[in-house]
Amino acid sequence: MVIIVTGGTFGIGRAISLTLARDGHRVVAFGLESRQPSSVAEHGAATLPAEAATLGLHIDALEADVSQADDVRRVVDFALATHGEIGGLVNNAAIGPLGTILTTSQDVWRRVVDVNLKGAYLASKAVLPHMIARQRGVIANVGSGGGWGKPNMLAYSASKGGMFALAAALAYDHAADGIRVNTVVPRPATLTGMSLGRIGGDMNRYRPAPAAVGRIGTADDCANVVAFLFTPGAAGLNGAILDAGSLPHQGGPVPAPP
């Protein structure tokens, strides 16, 4: 399957791109090369193809801004010109500046909503006609526990809650077109440009969250669950939320070890 991964050049998106390529999919990843608000991610598109090549894989990586319709169209045109079709989309691109309503400026709010929520809208809108034409397609959103509302994550929470509802609405509207739309929620504090950026890039301040199997969760954990959505076994999943985060689904804290 030909799959476009937004923000697929760094962090969780990069892990998703590599995992999907490993599973035999043709991946077109894109993102921005410069640092975005509250993130340390940069130069992902410049380095991803080489990393893929070391694993014997091929990934196309482009620089494009998911919040700009023209940029998204350019990526879609590239995928069609290169691979002749688009069968999948991963809406992963996101920025996550922290803040309450008192500390979130209108500019930050607008940028978060534009990237995280409008980006998913623009990318979905751009690929859907090509999926509808073939009467099949798979869209996977990377959500967040923030989508259920989290402290000091006002704009991010609003954008991610919106993604849940966007995915469900898309799932309703295009189920009859053979298109499935689901959302995967990664573990909190998965080590990424976003989580590291929130602590000023200081690894000493990084506090990873343990996973249920007694180890630290990684971006690959989320990527594995996303990859499942592109397998025949996931044919019965549409409009679902897959929580790869161990318990934040219910909003509760993970119990401390005894």
Place this chain on the structure above:
Amino acid sequence: MHRVIVCGEGPLAAAIAQALRDATLDVIATADATGVERAIGTVQTRGERIDALVTVPPNRTAEETILATPEAMWDDIVDRHLTAIFLACKAVVPHLIAGGGGAIVNVANAAAYGRGHRVAESASHGGILAFGAALAYDHFNDRVRVNTIVAGDAARPGDIAPVAAFLLSPEAEVMSGSILDVGNVAYQGGR
């Protein structure tokens, strides 16, 4: 992950057992918690262990608004749909902890979100969702993963079985306490 008990009867339990066998797991099929206990005993006698449990609910048996639900009928439905899950999990959890961890998948049906003429069944299946989350919290540090599938009204056994297999797989080993809707947009209860 090697040996799994599938607790339940009917086409869905059979489909899940087959999907797990296809994933090269050793499947022990049982009808109820007594069967789970017996299976654990047998496996322990051989010096081996159980790694996972999948519970499958019984089929719907009655139309029941609250007015048409005598107390005995309520007790019977809650016993078979909710308490049976509790007993099966209660039998296997100490064994999983002793083995260093494991995985449980409980399958509920869409009555978990409330369905008309299924009062006791709705209460039971809503209970399965909360029960699974509570179990996941309590045994997080024991490395016992507990996830719940909600089988949507239109979901077929063939839709559900591969998802159950995925939840037991290494690819899902960070998933616990989750509720996963299988079927078309069933999260909101839609059809």
